[in-house]
Amino acid sequence: MCGIIGYVGFRNARTVSIDCLKRLEYRGYDSAGIGIFNEKIQVFKEVGYISNLEKHIPHIKGCIALAQTRWATHGKVTKINAHPHVSNNEKITIVHNGIIENFKELKQELISKGYEFKSETDSEVFAHLIQDCYKDNIKQAVYDAVQQVKGYYALVVLCADEPDVLIGARKDSPLVIGVGDNENFLASDIPAFLKYTNRVIYLNDGEICRLTSKSIEIFGNDNQPLKREQELISWDVSGAEKTGFPHFMLKEIYEQTDTVHQVIRGRISEIQREVMFPESIESIIKNGSNDIHIVACGTSYYAGLAGKYLIEQLTGKPVFVHLASEYRYYGNYNKNSLIIGVTQSGETLDTIAALKKAKHHGCKTLVVTNVIGSSATRIADGFILTQSGPEIGVAATKTFTAQVLVLLLIALKLGVFNKTIGADSLYQLIQSLKKLPRVVQHVLDQSDHIKKVAEQLVNAHSVFFIGRGINFPLSLEGALKLKEISYIHAEGFAAGELKHGPFALLTEDTPVVAIIGSDETYEKMVSNIGEVKARGPKVIAIAEENDETIKQFVDEVIPYPSNKGGLSCIPIIVIMQLLAYHVADLKECSIDKPRNLAKSVTVE
Template sequence: MCGIIGVTGTGPVTPRLIDSLKRLEYRGYDSAGVAALVDGVTERRRAQGKIRNLETVLAETPLNATVGIGHTRWATHGAPTTENAHPHKAGRVTLVHNGIIENFAELKAELAAEGHVFESQTDTEVVAHLLDRELAKSNDAIAAFKRVLDRLTGAYALAVLIDGEDEQILGARRGSPLVVGWGEDEMYLGSDALAVGPFTQQISYLEEGDYVVLNRAGARFFDSTGSEVERAVVQVSASSAMVEKGAYRHFMEKEIHEQPDSVQHTLSAYLDLVSGTARSQPVDFSKLDRVQIVACGTAFFAGQIGRYAFERLAGLPCDVEIASEFRYREPAVSPSTLAVAVSQSGETADTLACLTWCKAHGLKTAAIVNVHTSSMAREADVLWPTHAGPEIGVASTKAFTAQVAALLALAVAAGVARGRIDATREAELVKALFEAPRLISEALAMDADIRREVVELAKADDVLFLGRGAMYPLAMEGALKLKEISYIHAEGYAAGELKHGPIALIDEFTPTVALAPLDDVFEKTASNLQEVAARGGPVIMIAPAEAEAPHGASIRRIDAPDCHPLIAPLVYAVPMQLLAYYTAVQKGTDVDQPRNLAKSVTVE
């Protein structure tokens, strides 16, 4: 979730560290810092809050060096203060860290008993003290680093400077991604390809348990046993131009408007419009008896929408579970189950751990990810990529609809493979899916109507979202979006559950947002809205213009494009996202980097 950058070369390092950290701001953070080797001794500069605060510190006390590391922190252990900001220093050792050291309390007690004094509340500082102690026993930095890594339990990506090692940066990963970038007379270490993207597109991925030693001439890789190994150098395309807002006010706004293209690109990977067919997949759906989807947050809701499609179109039972719960409940699985991990980053710690667990239990695995070189993409037996392009806003928009698009297309392919969909029906569904980008564009034109509604919505303390069928998980996703960026409490419910409890919350101050496409349950949804209106609750009904709204003075409507029921989740996602976006703008919150959130959650 945090950003790491390290550079060892010949030119001034501080501007390059800052440039990279700015490109990682989208991940979410609450403090930032850099460290550099100045005449063989490490100096640090840190600041609470945004990178601009760190730049102010550097303007007052510059760092003139050619080797350094930088970090943006999202607080886990200890408050978001300057003292808790990375890099952390102990004796000769200065380092930054992503992840959580689970046995830090035990290690800290051990070190404190030996006289070590700590200046922060973080788990990270413990690693610095541990390595400094090992260096005192022998001056072999690589061997000392390996001894430290063997003591750590939990997840980490580390970048380390050692006083006296003027050109050298050490790195290690377990459960949190780390990459090496290759330059000319210069080397880089980063939390992902985007971190090193401003400098190089030649990278090597550290495998699980790897550690690495960099100097400006190259890199030496070691696996978890300490054996020196080779890691392939691959070409990536982390173009710096792709992370600019352009004419948009926020990245989130830009990414909402990119959805016609991102959905089109994703669907084209799975469907052939010319022949009206679903492309064959490296999975024989006819041999499966179940699909098990694991995901977190927005990806979990995408998976739930996919469940409706797999079961309705393919007759294939599909379970969807929150990844953080799945592996801890000792689930019963069978070899004929396909485990599908869904993640934007492909690095989500809980989801990645589930993928590893499923493989260890003999399941065939697949990954639906937007970062095609991510840990999940490499770990899974089958990669099902989405093609949303870099998503910078913390609250997912285009990655979500790309995930839904991929799942819907795969459900069609599964239906064909299992003999549930004939050629005529297949052509109809493929055509409907390819209509989604056009209808998403039409939904984007609802902008003015949505702006009208957010003036009152922004005054609410609580909002309910209702939907039936695939609109139910979309209602939960709409509620999540509103919570994430406007900080208004919101909940999504199945509309039929209204009378089983949530209706107690209805009053004149609690708006209800209803997703009501003209499908086979529209009349039932309208009936539920009538129950809300009868109690004076304000309703924002999103439905096609030809759909007859229930009577009630408190019911307002936003006309949405009419569409095939299969693609309704793609089309209706747009007004959900725009409602959240404009409400957050109305309230003046930080849309792209909402408080307490991070883009890539690489801790459990």
């Protein structure tokens, strides 16, 4: 959740660190700080945006620094609780993302030795503990300190006695090395330094690194040196910039024609009439299960629910979808089950913990993620990349679409293996997939109409989203998008459940967004809409563009092109994203950085 930066090189460390830190704003934060070495370590911290911090930092010379955007977990949002934290002798400075579970015991022990604490945070323990361990080697001191810590961390350390060295350490929290020419970086995420280098080394759990401007050394759990290869990142830096759009979220919504291309590219063939994954992935899909369990959080959880409908419909195989934060403690781990973890970042702590537990119980594990080299890809038996490119807006858009599409491809492959999908049906679905980018573009071309509809939701205090079948999880996701970025209370319901409680909340001032498909639930949805209209609210229908009947029952219609085999869910997703975006924009909300939210949730 916090964003961490470490820089050592030839450039001005203040300028580079602030630039990199701004590229991590999407992770969410409440305060920010920086420590720069120039004859001594100078630390600056402020509550609020990075721009506020930037105004309070003088133009200091210095080519080594560490910085962080903090998301409060221990201690209030105050300047003194912001990072970096400094040791009592003012020679060691740290930034930390994670939680020290035994910090009370460590803090008490350090106090008994005479150390004084200034903040309420658990992270300050690291600064004093490393000072206590330090003799004449900062890497060794960090190693000795982390052996005493229970919990998880991404840690960057700067020592005034070794002013050309940065130390990084990680356990269950992301930290990646950016490899430059006469400069090196440490960061929570690749977009931070992508402007400067596309060469990376991923740190694994328990590893420590020692960086200078000209060298990188990595050490394992046993403190012995390791040899690691660099990896090249294919993302373009423009993927982490707005490139003319007012918000990252809108840019990423409009990128979804390309997202669809990227997901299906090399994975479907009209000529061979085939869905294709690498042999190792196909083996997991074919042989991995009697049943399937999908574990995820937030938007990824709703993608999993949509995937459940697709897989069960196309294969007949039972699918169970779990919130990872619950499943890791209460899940039924059967070694004959396939556990699919869905996580945009590949670093969602609860999802990773659930995958680890599943592997411990002998289950086959598969991950759907956007980030190669992430923790989830290294834990699971196999992974499928959504290939969406960087997503900077906190509210997931193109990655949700990509996750649903990957789960559809898994369903198709499994249907072929199980012989529940015939050759002709598969061919028709592949043709529909090939047309999908044009379908998405057709929806994007309706943005002005969707904005006019959005004007009717701006002053609402609460909004209902309803649907049946796969449109139920889409209703949940539509409600989540609206509440995330517009701060309007919104809830998604299975339309058939309205009479079982939700009607008690419905008033004539509660707009209802109804998602309608031309399937066996159509007549039931029309009946549900009638029940809603009888209570006075406005109803906005998201319906197929050739549906003339629905217009007589609702106040507004947002049409989507008809498609087959569950593929209508994709244009519906895009409509709901645009609807939420326009409502939030009309309300002048902080769309890319909603209050109290973070892009990557790396704490419990």
